[in-house]
């Protein structure tokens with residue numbers, strides 16, 4: 001049998017990286033050479049297979065007038081309202097049969113056409129050539145200019161350049177690009193993300209003047225002993241290197257040593273310079289720093305660094321991985337404002353402009369190669385391309401295109417070979433090549449468990465215990481590995497509500513030198529804006545195979561709204577610790593690796609019952625990195641009234657405007673309690689009065705038959721009873737492959753979402769109304785014997801709930817508390833932890849204070865609805881005309897739907913506000929953990945089943961005052 005195709009598409013399934021492209025080199029924007037952006041609207045035609053159309057569209061004179069239009073950069077599946085196919089999400093499964101390097105016949109192929117004129121002043125052919133640059137095309141492209149086939153390439157997130165000067169003409173240039181969604185390259189790009197074909201990064205025509213710069217390598221090191229920087233710029237084309245601020249004017253290739261301010265992520269000192277060759281000037285932004293492996297540690301400028309990092313995918317909810325500069329800047333600003341100091345560019349080199357921003361604002365970068373072959377795990381890594389010599393040229397091409405493109409960024413301190421690609425000789429070849437090309441940085445690859453090719457021992461999702469052992473050097477491993485520093489390239493899976501346990505990890509990192517930090521998985525939820533579903537995730541486009549909302553696991557929501565997990569991370573990694581010191585002092589610790597405290601100003605505030613009654617500036621001595629001191633606090637500005645709770649709040653704020661936040665921006669804070677509050681208690685002076693249908697007790701009314709609360713003062717209350725169920729979080733549910741205990745699943749199996757409440761007795765006594773019940777799921781012997789005891793002093797009513805477990809409980813509870821419905825409630829105020837949500841193992845960012853919000857603003861809109869919005873340590877809360885005081889403090893949540901509705905919802909659009917506001921007052925919540933991919937909560941955050949007693953004092957309050965207050969929403 002033989003096949004005939006009209007077009008030669010063999011290159012699509014060829015393991016080679018391509019043909020025709022120029023050698024990789026540094027990415028730069030010239031000062032004086034012309035360039036022409038070819039971004040914009042292109043003509044577009046989609047075909048179902050690679051060879052459905054011949055290449056006549058690339059010929060001059062072809063009439064594409066009938067074609068659609070598409071935006072470049074962009075992904076076609078995110079344009080055209082579904083007319084051009086749709087996105088598909090899989091975590092590690094290849095969405096096509098695994099038969100490398102073959103790809104399916106159904107191979108969506110987008111022909112892109114753009115006609116352009118050169119600007120009138122574009123230099124003529126005598127003045128040099130031109131290069132056509134593609135910064136990112138997913139996954140394989142063939143290119144024609146003015147009818148001439150100039151080559152084809154693979155490697156979606158690395159640049160490809162073509163020499164095109166000889167083909168250009170002043171007007172009517174026809175650029176034709178055929179892009180195939182699937183290619184041999186797809187086997188190397190199995191990252192956990194949406195499959196999104198297209199020309200998704202810039203297309204640029206660059207004039208290349210005669211005598212212009214080709215490639216160059218800026219070597220800028222720093223000697224921390226002398227304070228001198230040494231600069232040497234190696235350039236393919238000889239020229240001069242000029243750095244005015246340092247009085248440098250030397251030949252390329254010649255080293256020069258001068259005193260400099262070093263570059264660090266904390267102090268990103270950049271020197272503007274220029275590389276000047278005969279035909280061109282290229283701006284340089286030079287950061288002097290030395291990265292080395294010394295004493296088993298990653299040191300920069302002689303000091304070990306602690307990475308407080310995030311894994312960043314490129315994401316925009318409408319444009320996918322086609323990011324504009326402002327979106328990239330938004331990421332960097334958000335990171336800096338949340339104390340993040342490091343980024344792993346998971347799992348591919350980012351748009352080069354992102355690295356410029358990292359240089360400028362200061363972020364350590366682990367630059368990762370565009371390589372992942374995770375799907376081969378399904379066949380025990382058989383036929384893995386990284387262990388097959390035929391693929392090695394493609395791997396080396398990817399490594400070189402990353403290193404050459406990004407080598408001049410001071411922010412890049414580590415090269416990463418890729419992610420989840422198993423092991424093999426191809427990876428070794430990449431590491432060897434990178435080590436040979438760039439001795440000034442370290443090499444990382446998590447899959448190299450023995451660290452044969454790498455300079456850092458790296459793992460993902462290791463438990464606290466294991467990380468502790470690694471920190472102590474008790475983890476074993478090869479001799480080489482034991483001598484290396486450790487990082488967690490991924491930890492704290494931020495899917496949905498979570499992660500929990502960040503503070504516990506940070507404590508361990510800070511306790512052991514070998515542990516040099518970690519990178520949260522991940523920065524942003526990859527939700528896609530969707531007309532019907534609001535935000536879409538895997539499966540919402542009818543994918544045959546998909547991994548659901550596993551693609552929404554970021555610290556920021558798809559629109560970059562920080563989630564509570566990011567607020568927690570910011571607090572946990574703050575660069576200055578403000579804690580209680582000895583003898584009523586404040587201990588200030590400078591936790592930075594390099595900088596002193598001079599960028600910060602310190603303030604104090606004194607709070608009585610959460611209200612600030614005095615504030616001022618606090619003098620803090622100049623502490624070098626790593627130092628700490630006890631600082632005297634002022635005299636309290638007021639005498640605390642008896643029973644009042646008082647506390648200091650101390651803040652470290654930016655002393656001046658910086659590039660990334662304004663003066664006054666809070667970088668770190670701490671609270672030091674002074675006096676504790678008196679717990680509320682009601683002296684039972686009123687007696688219950690039994691009527692025919694109702695029992696009254698002080699301001700409260702109860703159903704005489706069931707003992708159920710009907711109202712307090714004028715406020716109607718429905719359905720008050722014990723509650724143990726929460727809509728399981730992604731971390732409760734755990735990952736399908738996890739063998740550990742997955743409580744979200746087990747809770748449901750046990751029936752905790754369908755508890756029955758048996759009424760045993762309603763007792764009207766002299767001083768109390770007592771209701772006895774047993775709360776238990778069908779089919780099980782376990783239950784909670786529950787007693788509600790009500791007393792009143794005439795104005796207020798106090799409920800004490802006593803819970804006694806019965807039977808053999810083997811699981812913790814999701815929550816333990818009461819819930820009830822209010823018919824009208826909107827504004828909420830409370831004294832307790834805030835402003836954001838908190839859970840037992842994610843409550844560091846919860847500050848004690850007086851907070852106001854609305855029921856709507858209390859909700860965290862996780863892309864897949866789940867338990868959210870709890871406020872911790874609440875002393876009292878007011879909403880809907882009701883005041884609740886807790887003894888002890890409680891967890892507070894309120895929402896316009898029931899937990900059952902929240903549990904049933906798949907998307908936010910499924911949540912429809914009802915008439916009733918459902919309030920939960922919890923004595924306990926189970927921890928969050930990180931089990932959607934990593935370990936569950938630490939045992940100390942388990943809500944174990946045990947006898948419990950807690951109480952609430954209710955009273956009716958005047959809502960009208962509250963309604964006059966203008967409440968800021970979240």
Ligand code: IPT
Pocket residue numbers: 091191192347419420460461490493521550553933
């Ligand atoms: C890990 C991947 O490296 C990352 O890309 C992402 O998929 C993450 O998991 C889960 O969100 S790999 C996993 C086997 C731990």
